[in-house]
Amino acid sequence: MNARNAEYDFKWCPGCGDFGVRRALEWALEARTSKYEVPFSNNVIVAGIGCSGNMVHLTEGEQPFGLHGIHGRTLPLAFGVKMARPELNTVIVAGDGDFLSIGAEHIGPQAQRNLDVTCVVMDNGVYGLTKGQSSPTTELGQVTSSTPHGKIETQMFPLKLFMTMGVTYIGSHYSSKPRQLAAMIEEAMDHRGFSIVHVQSPCTTYNDTYDLLKGNRRKGIPGLAWDIPADHDPTSRQAAVDLLERPGIPLGLVYKEEMPTLDDRQNEITERVKGKPVEEILESYAI
Amino acid sequence: MNARNAEYDFKWCPGCGDFGVRRALEWALEARTSKYEVPFSNNVIVAGIGCSGNMVHLTEGEQPFGLHGIHGRTLPLAFGVKMARPELNTVIVAGDGDFLSIGAEHIGPQAQRNLDVTCVVMDNGVYGLTKGQSSPTTELGQVTSSTPHGKIETQMFPLKLFMTMGVTYIGSHYSSKPRQLAAMIEEAMDHRGFSIVHVQSPCTTYNDTYDLLKGNRRKGIPGLAWDIPADHDPTSRQAAVDLLERPGIPLGLVYKEEMPTLDDRQNEITERVKGKPVEEILESYAI
Amino acid sequence: MQNRDFVIRFAGEGGQGLVTSADALARSAALAGYYVQTFSTFPSQIMGGPASSQVRISTSPVLSSGDEVDVLVALNQYAFDNHSGDLSENGVAVYDSSEYDLPEGGKYFGIKADELARSTGNARAANMVVIGAVANLINFSLEQIDGFIRERFTRGRPGDAAIIEANIKAVRLGAEVAETTGFSVGELAPPNPPDYKQIMITGNAAISLGALAAGVEFYVGYPISPATTILVWMETNLIGPGKLAYQVSSEIESINAVVGAGYAGKKAMTATAGPGLSLMSEGLGLAWMAEIPLVVVNVQRGGPATGLPTKSEQSDLFASMHPAHGDVRLPVIAPGSVEECFYAAALAINWAERYQGPVILMSEFQQAERGENIRAPDLGNLNVEERRVYTGANGFKRYESWTEGELTPMPLPGGPGAYVANGSEHDEIGDTTHLPRHHIRLTERRFRKLELLDDSPYELEDDEMDVVVMPWGSSKGVAREAYEALRSEGLELGWVYSMALNPLPAAVLESLRRKRLVIVPELNFQGQWSALLRMEGVRAESITQYTGTPFRPSDLASRIAARVSQELGEKVSV
Amino acid sequence: MQNRDFVIRFAGEGGQGLVTSADALARSAALAGYYVQTFSTFPSQIMGGPASSQVRISTSPVLSSGDEVDVLVALNQYAFDNHSGDLSENGVAVYDSSEYDLPEGGKYFGIKADELARSTGNARAANMVVIGAVANLINFSLEQIDGFIRERFTRGRPGDAAIIEANIKAVRLGAEVAETTGFSVGELAPPNPPDYKQIMITGNAAISLGALAAGVEFYVGYPISPATTILVWMETNLIGPGKLAYQVSSEIESINAVVGAGYAGKKAMTATAGPGLSLMSEGLGLAWMAEIPLVVVNVQRGGPATGLPTKSEQSDLFASMHPAHGDVRLPVIAPGSVEECFYAAALAINWAERYQGPVILMSEFQQAERGENIRAPDLGNLNVEERRVYTGANGFKRYESWTEGELTPMPLPGGPGAYVANGSEHDEIGDTTHLPRHHIRLTERRFRKLELLDDSPYELEDDEMDVVVMPWGSSKGVAREAYEALRSEGLELGWVYSMALNPLPAAVLESLRRKRLVIVPELNFQGQWSALLRMEGVRAESITQYTGTPFRPSDLASRIAARVSQELGEKVSV
């Protein structure tokens, strides 16, 4: 329950992965703000619609600015915020349905622009807030309330997609490791360019994947998640591509590339092309 | 000018690549319909909005059915047509702006479904109908009416994107080779699954890339397009990925994969799960 | 003295099985021959958060969720504090005394449901303990609950008998607790069981069933409250050769997919709520322009934007009738009860086929999920219209001018009469054109076709009155309850209702234009329906409410009465 | 006898430089002190296709593109056949005799422009040959054209002198040909040059300039006719630190990007046409709900759907005022002339900042691209409002209730008063809530804020009349021309105009409600503005046209006259 608002009536289910992500985000924001000695209000959280997006109302302690818009539009909203005020630290929190289904169209353009924002995507392989329908990362054949006879559409592999689209910082992590996750989010915010931290954040109510991810000896479940080996070179595109060919879910920094951001390139134009004052433009129409 | 309608007032500019694509499409449709002895009316062309999309009104000879909707929505429209009537040969004609910018969100889902439709994408690296603005495939730095100081967003590589998204037939071709293009479109229509024929179709008015593609000795321009070597194995994902890493624009069949289509999987459900008649469903609510 | 009806409300946190309890009681009462209506409210979240679920049990068909609560079951302090104020004069509250305690002396008593349940050997029977207590308070025979229990738990499993026994025991234990308190809220009069076959169903299920009965074969949707249950229903029931129910990636994909399917020959439908409707604007304009049959169900919730996802509101009327740019005015059907939901869906499918265009069916949150026992529809006598398909030679002019009679048939891909279904203005065969004469004749064709939609049900009562009340959609029931109360008090008031808001039946419009004042109770701020009526030259005025909750019959009745006497008062003083 | 004005039309195929010719003639006349208005029409395609471009030259400000054509330049047979019917009684046609031939004896003559141009040594001067011929026909002094030629071709290049000479020669050659035919359409009266500074500009450029003058700093857009020229203008002129003009990937990205920028503190704007507006529905609802300042320019074209991309229509009014689901009613400003476009843009930016929400500016195809010489705006006296930014301590309640006075200030990211701008219903600090009291007070806040927008310009003339004409947007000029003609004939008719359609200035609404009949000429089928006026209790009725072309002053005048006399005739017979 958010200290700011006794009446605020949204709650996550017990065990929801988003609790861990929230903690990590809070730590990362605190660390960053003190590191650069900027006011906490320099942080803007743009939230998607979903259980995950409600995070914007649930962070504790000092409050960042928030923009909780409509389903699937976090990236265009963040584009507006960032290009209007490049000095703001703009962070997106959204779910797999919001970011990868209805909002999928917006990823490519931001990647091509290398927009300097950080996305924390909470992937639980399901639509939580609407009570358990399939999402793009739901597996082929999986039964959900909207696929009672099994999903007949293959699953999307977000990390590969991000690579191909040219995202310049691609991290993959897990809600149950808030400390490491916080470090990664902080690093992603420091990265100058478009960064995505893709988090496995299980939905205990509709798609409890804790065992699947961690594995469970008793039940004889091997775990899907594995830590990216220390010797992986995240600055090598080829290495990243190969890494993603391996089965399971890698945890850690997949890829990182330095490239001019959209505001770098915009500034270059601003310096190169002298804009005319409005009086002068008006004069050009004179007769 | 379409024989069907003396008053029809749309014309392509002289030399527009779309002329060649139209010829190729006409040949492919004729070949296919005679090959399978199906009525010509089994062909449905779903057209995007753009100079390219006007093709649906410009095909000569016997007429297919057409659906000329709104900008960027060819794929959802075609999804509706195909899943309503799987026996129809459903072909999309659209431009790079329509298919890759405003319509980009729809490619991934159809790929994950392996929807059995064929897309002929006319890529001229520009928005033709609206008079020359930049498109996703316009190069970084290029000057267009909407990027007077040079485009500051990197260009999209459609073929790579299609690979990652899981498109099961990926062809790349050129409007000046209508015969070969026709053969590829026909093959793509025969392919059971989601097929995209990505065509370089230059815009003589706003982005004349003929020289750039073919090369021009006099002007000392090398030529970006190259034929995919005969020894390329299009059934090998790795081979296809490597192929796309090479500079320039490959012409030919990049990748082809056999996989159940969405209607295959839907049929499987239809056989496995017996649907109840409405009377029985009604009865289940009785008290 | 015996009571006509009782309202029993279960209040607590989402996830505490409030709905299950209300449904159990509702079904028990329905089986016993009573009329019931359930209603639930909860925040847009998965677990926890203040929630409540209630059932109104009556000897005659239930029109609304009522005014006051006769029995309140409050599972936590917050619930008690927030709902006890709704208790009727001799209402009684039951609270979970293992959760919290209340000071002595109020009209309430505690019960340790979990404990008692465990004592029956079945810890899951806690809600039956509570229901037993409730039954006792309203003198509802326990045997009738036993009937429900047997029905519910006879599942052909070994444990059935034990479970049944435990639950029946639980009911008795609860009843005893209540008995010892000596509280009673009255006695429910014996039921007047209907002479017709009944079904117990929710509004969204009724819409789905109606669409299926009318032959819908293609359904796609994107999850959104309160329309998601239609998607899930279709995924479960729309199965078989040539049929498809599918979850797509967005509402933009939904609308364009149904356009494609409608064009290809299927009866196609999708359902959404306000945000999805807004995203469908452009696609709806396409369907109107290219003349493609399809149905979009808009289950309203609170707006604007993401708004109030799980609240009651009727504020999407402007957006539903004029969803897109350009000259567009879509047919809108707004059922006013769970029963009407079934017929409205069938009518919507028929209309789409008949006039070859998009039809909007508007329901609303509280009507979507509330359960009612209604007359079972007679499928045999349901009017189902099939598309008129063109079968002649090629060269057919699909978009020729049209003024009256049956609409020209539609060619289907694969058959004769190839044409282009075109979202740009076009000529007879669908080729793009900019010639004024085509834009003129096709604009007129698109609007004239609406005249074919003249068969929607309507109600005109006391038509001689100068002042009438005209509710729409989900406010019909509560308005009717208020109207009947006011009439029985002799108020001079007429009644007008139409399930179709566009086009309005000629007789309705004609009557409305004669009225001195048309009072429209509606759940929005702008008074959207009265505004649209004024557009049509009707002296209409709204009684609005924008709380996110439905009207209460008594509040509404007094507001109507006040407005009427003000109006007629003036008249006298003239 | 001398003529007040002339209409010269160049007709042929798109891509034949028709627009250049009309512009050249227009600028020559403007430089000479005349008032001009150009107008072009062409199909939605790049090259070829029937097209025409005309200029109306007058001794007083031009209100419309006129009725008839005095000189028609027809570059091909199709053009001649389609336009010669528009020729005035003593109009003359000039045709390209190297292209086609016409039978002897008509009021037309052929000219071999290309040949003559080549003879001047500059083949590109063909259009100047034609202009010379036209000038001769209307007795327009060739020297004034020379002035334009010098201005146009003095570009500091070596070849300038030769080019200028050749063009001047070309004009003479054309004039000689015309002279020999003996044809004349009359003589243009000497100009009354205005005493104020002028600019020659199109509607879309005026909007862009007005927005820039009012301090717009953030512009994004997606190409779409007829709004693309605003995007191109901004990309060219909105440059400098803190400024951005950018082409995004769709209109959905456009609207959400301006929401983000407006939230972050910028004066943000985008421009589109109908299809884009439809795609912006949900985002506009968000801006209304979260109270974010921004401006959306909707340059109308023919609808619905893709419609008529390069034609004239005013059919997006419903969609602009009520673009989204839920209770939303956006401020709408619809300039009625090229000059008003400038001030409307500035007002829209001011309004967005003042009431903290989205504002729609509606223009229309023919007003967007037509050129006019207008009074140069005085930037020094332009009212520009800045956002009131919150500067206090944290814990500020951005969404507290508000009833009157200046609106509470807006916190900006980076500054104090952190809150959540929320598209779901929310409490004072923007956290999501479902409590009725918040939905009630914030719904009221969102609508009450409109009262702050009370300063839009309006016109009330002959207010004592029972019947008035009230045009809106781009039909203002032609309606004014018709009105003045009718008044000069003594018709009993008043004039009402408001640049803002929502909210309407109180004085305007008050006057309208008193009228017996308000006649609304508008370019759509449904009569959208009169319908919205009836919603407000005004006895309004439309004169509609849905041809894809603007009204003609004389047609409109006679339709208005007919309606007025019908109305007043009844009155008498009462």
Ligand SMILES: Cc1ncc(C[n+]2csc(CCOP(=O)(O)OP(=O)(O)O)c2C)c(N)n1
């Ligand atoms: C336009 C629109 N469509 C649909 C919805 C309904 N909706 C709310 S949240 C959601 C998806 C939630 O899934 P996800 O993004 O994965 O978030 P999660 O709840 O799983 O964290 C949907 C479809 C909406 N609010 N708006």
Ligand SMILES: Cc1ncc(C[n+]2csc(CCOP(=O)(O)OP(=O)(O)O)c2C)c(N)n1
């Ligand atoms: C929703 C919407 N936005 C914008 C437009 C305007 N528009 C028409 S065609 C087009 C793009 C054309 O580019 P492309 O798809 O590459 O086709 P081309 O003309 O180059 O063949 C645009 C933006 C529209 N019709 N609808």
Ligand code: SF4
């Ligand atoms: S439904 Fe799933 S995602 Fe949503 S709060 Fe509960 S556990 Fe978390």
Ligand code: SF4
């Ligand atoms: S503008 Fe370009 S794409 Fe369009 S018709 Fe002309 S050449 Fe072709």
Ligand SMILES: [Mg+2]
């Ligand atoms: Mg999710």
Ligand SMILES: [Mg+2]
């Ligand atoms: Mg293109």
